[in-house]
Amino acid sequence: xLVLVAPGQGAQTPGFLAPWLEVPGVADRLGRWSxxxxxxxxxxxxxxxxxxxxDTAVAQPLLVAAGLVTAAALFGDxxxxxxxxxxxxxxxxGEITVAVASDVLSAExxxxxxRERSLGMAEAAAATATGMTAVLGGDPEExxxxxxxxxxxPANNNGGGQIVAAGTxxxxxxxxxxxxxxxxxxxxxxxxxxHTAHMAPGQVRLEKLAPTLTVADPSITYVSNKxxxxxxxxxxxxxxxxxxxxNPVRWDLCMETLEQLGATAVIELSPxxxxxxxxxxxxxxxxxxxxxxxxxxxxxxxxxxxxGAGE
Numbered sequence: 001x002l003v004l005v006a007p008g009q010g011a012q013t014p015g016f017l018a019p020w021l022e023v024p025g026v027a028d029r030l031g032r033w034s035x036x037x038x039x040x041x042x043x044x045x046x047x048x049x050x051x052x053x054x055d056t057a058v059a060q061p062l063l064v065a066a067g068l069v070t071a072a073a074l075f076g077d078x079x080x081x082x083x084x085x086x087x088x089x090x091x092x093x094g095e096i097t098v099a100v101a102s103d104v105l106s107a108e109x110x111x112x113x114x115r116e117r118s119l120g121m122a123e124a125a126a127a128t129a130t131g132m133t134a135v136l137g138g139d140p141e142e143x144x145x146x147x148x149x150x151x152x153x154p155a156n157n158n159g160g161g162q163i164v165a166a167g168t169x170x171x172x173x174x175x176x177x178x179x180x181x182x183x184x185x186x187x188x189x190x191x192x193x194x195h196t197a198h199m200a201p202g203q204v205r206l207e208k209l210a211p212t213l214t215v216a217d218p219s220i221t222y223v224s225n226k227x228x229x230x231x232x233x234x235x236x237x238x239x240x241x242x243x244x245x246x247n248p249v250r251w252d253l254c255m256e257t258l259e260q261l262g263a264t265a266v267i268e269l270s271p272x273x274x275x276x277x278x279x280x281x282x283x284x285x286x287x288x289x290x291x292x293x294x295x296x297x298x299x300x301x302x303x304x305x306x307x308g309a310g311e
Contacts, residue, residue, distance in 0.1 A: 095241055
């Protein structure tokens, strides 16, 4: 079974979309979606600096748009994608990408949603100085105890002993000074403590927007960040996307479900690499491909032909 996944914030790098503009249709799509997203997506993906694309209000729409144009480059249209892909899953904002890919939302509604999400989360992040730190390794019980002792939230559980802790900068500094034994701590280049109570004010925009969107049930098996469960209702997918802003991402449980569903190949949409690396470490025997540039399309098409459903 072929699985399509989409990365979350932090995966973007300056100029990563530049090679994709040579693919027919990509520039046109990005141009059309820029008005909906509220920013120049072509500039953001090709010429913007690292600091510019670190901005939550830029990074999130850029990631969703990038995933959608690379999915279109690979599959051509929604019908072919739905026919060939057995399941989808996205990490954090990547869930919006796969919600569009699985027909829960139109591309325009998906980009309208991510625009409001990004603005709301940026406002919430600006209210308090917060951040995120990857905690790699260590005894799981000791890691959990240290996070709790310093009031830090395990915002992402990425499996394989990788936890992303989130909290105020003071809390994260205290955790650094009192790190769990044998754990490595890496500060992340993000603007705030995403997927924690600090982001709760950011949900207000989404709660107002959600009733105005047109929603359909997923056309592809949709695996949710909340608990790794398969969600068959479009309304439930949307409700989870709204609440996801201030609740932890359980990518570890998503991978467990993908393995149980019988995943044999995983393709990660651009800017790719983060999720395929996690899949390699946590799901044995699965073929993976990070769709980073158009040069990867031939290999991706070969995986689709081998592992995707029939015509």
